[in-house]
Amino acid sequence: MVTRASAPHASDGGPDLELxxxxxxxxxxxxxxxxxxxxxGHPSSSMSAIDIMVALYKGGILNLNPSHPSAPDRDRFIxxxxxxxxxxxxxxxxxGVISHESLDTLRVIGSPLEGHPxxxxxxxxxxxxxxxxxxxxxxxxxxxxxxxxxxxxRTYVMCGDGEMQEGQVWEAIMxxxxxxxxxxxxxxxxxxxxxSNLLPRVIDYRPLAAKLRAFEWHVEEIxxxxxxxxxxxxxxxxxxxxxxxxxxxxTVKGKGVSFVEADWAYHGKPLTASEQVRAFAELRGEPAxx
Amino acid sequence: xxxxxxxxxxxxxAATRDAFGIALRDLGHSEPRIVVVDGDVANSTRTExxxxxxxxxxxxxxxxxxxxxxxxxxxAASGKIPVVSSFAAFLLCNAYDQLRMxxxxxxxxxxxxxxxxxxxxGEDGPSQMAIEDFALACSxxxxxxxxxxxxxxxxxxxxxxxxxxxxxxxxxxxxxxxxIHEAGSSLEIGKAYQLRDGxxxxxxxxxxxxxxxxxxxxxxxxxxIHARVLxxxxxxxxxxxxxxxxxxxxxHILVAEEHLAHGGLGSVVAMAVxxxxxxxxxxxxxxxxxxxxxxxxxxxxTYGLTAPHVVEAAVKLVAK
Numbered sequence: 001m002v003t004r005a006s007a008p009h010a011s012d013g014g015p016d017l018e019l020x021x022x023x024x025x026x027x028x029x030x031x032x033x034x035x036x037x038x039x040x041g042h043p044s045s046s047m048s049a050i051d052i053m054v055a056l057y058k059g060g061i062l063n064l065n066p067s068h069p070s071a072p073d074r075d076r077f078i079x080x081x082x083x084x085x086x087x088x089x090x091x092x093x094x095x096g097v098i099s100h101e102s103l104d105t106l107r108v109i110g111s112p113l114e115g116h117p118x119x120x121x122x123x124x125x126x127x128x129x130x131x132x133x134x135x136x137x138x139x140x141x142x143x144x145x146x147x148x149x150x151x152x153x154r155t156y157v158m159c160g161d162g163e164m165q166e167g168q169v170w171e172a173i174m175x176x177x178x179x180x181x182x183x184x185x186x187x188x189x190x191x192x193x194x195x196s197n198l199l200p201r202v203i204d205y206r207p208l209a210a211k212l213r214a215f216e217w218h219v220e221e222i223x224x225x226x227x228x229x230x231x232x233x234x235x236x237x238x239x240x241x242x243x244x245x246x247x248x249x250x251t252v253k254g255k256g257v258s259f260v261e262a263d264w265a266y267h268g269k270p271l272t273a274s275e276q277v278r279a280f281a282e283l284r285g286e287p288a289x290x
Numbered sequence: 291x292x293x294x295x296x297x298x299x300x301x302x303x304a305a306t307r308d309a310f311g312i313a314l315r316d317l318g319h320s321e322p323r324i325v326v327v328d329g330d331v332a333n334s335t336r337t338e339x340x341x342x343x344x345x346x347x348x349x350x351x352x353x354x355x356x357x358x359x360x361x362x363x364x365x366a367a368s369g370k371i372p373v374v375s376s377f378a379a380f381l382l383c384n385a386y387d388q389l390r391m392x393x394x395x396x397x398x399x400x401x402x403x404x405x406x407x408x409x410x411x412g413e414d415g416p417s418q419m420a421i422e423d424f425a426l427a428c429s430x431x432x433x434x435x436x437x438x439x440x441x442x443x444x445x446x447x448x449x450x451x452x453x454x455x456x457x458x459x460x461x462x463x464x465x466x467x468x469x470i471h472e473a474g475s476s477l478e479i480g481k482a483y484q485l486r487d488g489x490x491x492x493x494x495x496x497x498x499x500x501x502x503x504x505x506x507x508x509x510x511x512x513x514x515i516h517a518r519v520l521x522x523x524x525x526x527x528x529x530x531x532x533x534x535x536x537x538x539x540x541x542h543i544l545v546a547e548e549h550l551a552h553g554g555l556g557s558v559v560a561m562a563v564x565x566x567x568x569x570x571x572x573x574x575x576x577x578x579x580x581x582x583x584x585x586x587x588x589x590x591x592t593y594g595l596t597a598p599h600v601v602e603a604a605v606k607l608v609a610k
Contacts, residue, residue, distance in 0.1 A: 072369065119367075119396045126367070131391040137357045138392055141364020141372070144349060148325070148370070155364075168388070171357035179349070 015059045017227050023094060024054040024227075025283055028256045030090040030103055032279050035270040038107040041115065044254035044266040046087035048191035048224070049158060052249055053077075053091045055230040056156060063153065066096035069124045073151045076142050078127045080135020081160035081189060082116035083268070088125070089113050097124035133166025135159060136186060140176050143184040154238070158187040162194030165203050170215075176244040177216040185237050186217075186246040189224065191253040193264035212246045224249025256283055298504035303469040306462040306497075307405040309444035311336025314373060317452055318344050323369065324452065327362045329355050329376040335405045337375050355380050359388035359400075366398040371452060378404025378420030378461060386426060393457050394430040401451050402427075405462045408548035409576065409593055410498055412464070415583040420461075421576055425553025427459035428526050434479055435526040437461045437555075439500035440470040443523055446477035454479060461497065463548075465586050468501040470521065480524050482532035488516035491608050492536035492543045493600065496522045496555055498590075499546040499574070505597035510604055517604060525555050530562045537569040542607045546574040546600050548590075572607035574600050 027050050035041035056062045056077060063075040079088045086106065093100045098113075105111035112121035116130030127138045139157035146153050159169060176184050188208060192199050200206065209219045218240045220233040230249070237245035253267070254260030257279040260271070271279055281288055303309075318324050318340050325347040332338035332350060341348030351358050355376060362372035374381070381404045382389065393400045407420040427435045434454060438444040444462065451458045470485065485500070486507045495503040500521045507517045518540055520532055536543055543563060545556040556573045563569060574594065581593050590596050 127363075128391065128396045131387055133356075134360050134388060134392050137360020137388070138364040138367065140357075141361040141366070142368045143364075144325075144361065145365050145368030145370050148346065149368075168354075168356040168360065171352075171354035172360065175351045175354065175357055175361070178352075 015231060020054055020059055020227050023058055024051045025256065027054060027087070027090040027094060028283055029280055030093070031086045032257070032271055032276055034086050034089070034103045034106040036273060036276045037104060039270055040107060041086055041270055042083040042268050043086060043270055044260050045081065045160065045191070046084045047255050047257070047260070048251040048253045049081070049084050049189045050087045050090070051225045051227060051255070052158070052187055052189070052230055053087055055227060055234065057091045057095045059231050059234070061231070061234045062156070064095065069097050072149070073153050075153050076126045076139065076155040078129070078135045078139050078155065078157045079117055080127070080129050080157050081132065081163050082129030084189070085115065085117050088117055092124040098122065132160070132163040133168040136169050136172040136176070139184055140172050140181060143176070143181045144179070146183055154183050154185065156185045156187060158189060161188055161190040161192065161199055161208065162202070164188060164205065164208065173212065173215050173217065180242050181244045182240055182242050184244045186244065188246065188248050189251055190248055191251040193253045193267065195267050198264055209248045212248070216243060218243045218245040219248060220245070221248045222250070224251035225255055258282060297508050300468045300501065300505070302466040303441035305464060305466050306438055306441065306444040307336050307464060309441040310403060310405070310448055310460070310462055311339040313445045313448035315339045315343055317448065318347070321371065321452055323371045325349065325365055325370045325372050327351060327358050327365070327372050327374040329353060329358045329380065331376050334377070335375040335403065337373065355385040356388050359385040360392050362400045363388070363392035363396070363398050366400045367396070371399055371401065373401045373403055375403040375405065377418055378407035378423045379418055382420060382423045382426045389430055394432055397432045397456060399455055399457065401458050401460065403460045403462065406464045407461045408463055408497065409581040409589045409595070410463055410465050410548060410586040412586040412589060413583050416580040419581060421550050421580070422553065423459070423461055424525055424547070424549050424555060425557070428553065428558065430457070432457060433526065434458045434524070435461070436479065436524055437496040438477065438523050439497055439521050440467045442469070442471040442473050442475045443477050446475055447523060450477050450479050463498060467498060470500055470504065477523055480527040480529060482529035483521040483523065484518065484532070485521055486517065486519040488518040489540055490516045490542065491604055492518040492520060492540045493546060493604065494520050494522055494533070494536070494543055494555065494559055495546040496525065497548050499548055499595065502595065502597045502600050503546055506600035506604060509597060509601045513605070515604060515608055522555060525558060528558050528562055530566060533559060533562050534567045537563050537567040542570045542572070542610070544572040544574065544600070544604050544607050548595055549575055551575050551577050570607060570610050572603050574603050
């Protein structure tokens with residue numbers, strides 16, 4: 001039995017919210033630094049997701065021993081929106097599953113830190129993703145296996161909100177509800193923007209939470225950058241019996257850096273070196289450089 | 291391995307899908323990791339026989355092939371041996387990206403079983419007929435591709451597929467298949483089986499076309515043409531040694547398959563022979579066209595996939 005990953009605790013016994021928030025801020029810097037160094041990648045799609053991922057890995061939610069990332073009874077986290085790979089790599093490094101130095105090799109030939117996650121090459125990656133829509137089905141397979149083996153592990157799958165336009169996701173949503181997969185949690189990074197435009201201007205399927213509820217899922221709807229709200233949502237879904245759960249997390253693409261937040265066209269676009277300097281200053285609350 | 295010289299008498303055995311259903315159910319007792327993922331066609335693919343004995347290890351995820359393959363990938367990643375089965379046309383064509391990204395790329399231990407393949411499914415028509423499945427399966431890096439010719443070899447193929455570590459595509463048919471191999475025969479992945487020996491040409495076949503090749507062998511012998519007949523239950527990996535020997539010994543190779551002209555057994559044989567020991571090649575296949583509705587017999591006749599078609603192509607080839 002793997003022990004539950006130790007969470008940073010404040011004096012009141014709960015997770016140390018200050019520490020989690022400062023960790024998320026640091027990992028935003030990692031995301032920007034690695035994509036700027038690689039001169040490619042999807043920093044803004046990673047920055048909308050990173051608070052949730054920090055809560056999951058470092059807030060005592062995900063039962064994952066970094067020394068045994070393949071332990072059979074570990075909790076699984078599948079990043080179905082594979083283009084947010086920089087966020088996954090940053091949090092895996094923070095958790096000690098991979099080295100922090102390896103982040104410098106993002107997208108370099110020979111490195112296991114590929115543009116999109118490759119489970120064959122990198123420890124801690126639960127699914128090879130990048131073709132959108134496939135992660136929730138894979139997660140349901142893990143959930144079935146856990147039930148068959150009598151393991152109590154949970155499977156968390158993160159999808160993008162643009163990704164929810166893929167039909168396969170809804171096939172999996174139907175099936176998970178039918179099979180009462182209460183060991184499966186879907187997290188939607190609802191940042192409202194996709195590659196070519198804002199989501200409402202592409203295919204506006206909102207409201208998402210109502211649709212998931214109509215499919216008999218338990219749904220929590222939160223601000224995906226509010227650390228206490230994220231942790232409360234994870235606690236709530238773990239208590240749900242008999243139904244799969246979704247956390248619809250309203251987020252901001254590029255969260256933390258105002259000029260990226262303001263322009264959805266940053267999708268799939270790294271910051272330049274000088275933009276990185278400005279971004280780091282903003283993240284650190286320092287005056288903007290001239 | 292012994293090449294018989296007795297005439298081939300068509301003796302209907304079970305359909306390969308029926309043999310699969312029985313073999314899978316039987317293996318379920320000794321291999322607890324086997325689970326089945328179905329797309330609401332278990333009564334056609336015969337996985338329902340497994341489901342009746344092992345209901346907890348049987349998941350009908352509905353008419354949703356993409357999700358079906360993804361679920362199988364997740365089960366495999368957590369240590370199960372999922373057998374995901376549907377009509378070959380729907381499984382490969384509908385869920386191809388899932389086979390590519392969720393199964394082949396991570397090289398997961400998923401067994402993909404496509405039934406009702408080829409035009410011999412009959413009256414249901416082209417929408418249900420997988421005629422490009424060899425090409426699609428062979429285009430998934432790391433996949434093993436198995437096409438058994440009869441009941442006995444299907445039993446063996448299911449055992450070999452489960453014992454093999456890695457993704458496998460197993461192609462099965464709807465109609466009863468003539469008996470070719472002895473009951474209890476084994477099937478080694480990557481090995482061709484010589485059924486007849488001859489010096490004038492070699493007929494390479496798989497699936498239902500192996501029986502047509504054996505019938506053709508006898509008809510050709512009556513014309514004084516002596517054909518070696520090789521059954522190729524594994525398209526990938528290919529038994530290149532058997533092809534090199536055939537090329538060297540007989541100088542002509544005729545490839546017969548129930549598949550489109552491109553990307554199937556003929557293509558991989560041509561590439562192997564061309565690379566290692568070139569010889570004259572001929573092909574019996576569906577060409578580059580969809581079929582239509584009709585009885586299986588009428589379709590095989592109309593679309594050029596019977597023993598007389600093999601004979602005709604063989605006569606032409608050896609005259610080259």
